[in-house]
Amino acid sequence: MVLGEKSLWEWHRPWTTPMRPRCAVFDFDGTLSLIRGGWTEIMVTMMADHLLTLPGTKETAETLHETVRHYVLGLNGKPTIYQMQRFAAEITARGGEAEHPQHYHEEYLRRLGIRIDERKARIRAGEATPDDLLVPGAREFLMTLAKAGVELTLASGTEQVFIEEESRVLGIDAFFEGRIYGPGTDPMAFTKLQVMQDLLSRHGIDAAALIGVGDGVVETQNMSGLGGLTIGVASDEQLRAGACEPWKRERLIESGAHLIIPDYQHAAELAERLVGRG
Ligand SMILES: [Mg+2]
Structure with missing residues (x-):
């Protein structure tokens, strides 16, 4: 069965399995949460500014910004930590002396932390609601x-x-009770693919x-x-205006998404269609 069209749902590959979905795996930042919205610019600026000071850097600030954003x-x-490892390699390649990637990770978290703390404080003070920091329609889609x-x-x-903490602040932790996975003390040991594979073997279900x-x-x-149904959320983390962020959209299509959505404004209907089958 091919699911119907909806203007804001952009199908790139047909989804034809008759199987009813049993499990869904969600990414957090940019997919549900906007608490870390703008993290890309913070990371890219930190890296590009540093690379610009190195003797081996020949690019303009603008080109460098694009190169960094790309990786x-x-x-x-x-x-x-993988992004920080790559940053350290870029420093070395430009004749700089790189610190341990963990050093850059801490500096990035420090910069991002200032913004996150402001956002969490606004929720706690009642100046913003948790829904202001969710991708529009996310709660209803999950529900x-x-x-x-x-x-x-x-x-x-x-x-x-x-x-774990941010999903509590946003009030969506109950949907994922006991099923929140991310890097721990050994970040290199974590992969999303492993989480997905464990889920399949735990339930003994097909990826379809x-x-x-x-x-x-x-x-x-x-x-x-x-081989699961792959939904790419090309969310615009700054504007929340119901339109796809073009760069994300392109990369998500290239990466094999069946369906692209800008957010979940009409996605409760999509969810009903998905689960109403089979
Ligand atoms: Mg994300």
Whole structure:
């Protein structure tokens, strides 16, 4: 069966399995949460500014910014330390002396932390609601899937302790109780693919009964490769205006997404269609 068209749902590959979805794996940042919205610019600026000071750097600031953005987003979905490793390699390649990637990770978290703390404080003070920091329609989409008996799992490249806390602040933790996964003390040991594979073997189900929802290249490639329904959320983390962010959209299509959505504004209807089948 091919699901119907809806103007904001952009199908790129038909989804024809008759199987009813049993489980869904969600990415966190940019897919559900906007608490870390703007993380890309913080990371890219930190890296590009440093690379610009190195003797081996010949690019203009603008070109360099684009180069850095390209590898940062290409690694989006893996634990953050991989982006920092790549940064250290770029420093070395430009004649600089790189610190341990962990050093850069800490500096990035320090910069991002200032913004996150402001956002969490606004929620706690009642100046913003949790829904202001969710991708529009996310709560309703989760609720519709959960009510239909689809088991929801969270898998993020952001450290597990952070997404546990941030999902509580956003009031969506109950959807994922006991099923929140992210890097721990050994970040290199974590992969989203492993989370997905463990889920399949734990339930003894086929990947065709799995839905993957993400705004990053890695989870999209993983889910598409496994054979589950792959939904790419090309969310605009700054504007929340219901339109796709073009760069994300292109990368998600390339990575094998069946369906592209800008957010979940009409997705409760989509969720109903998905679970109402089979
Ligand atoms: Mg993400």
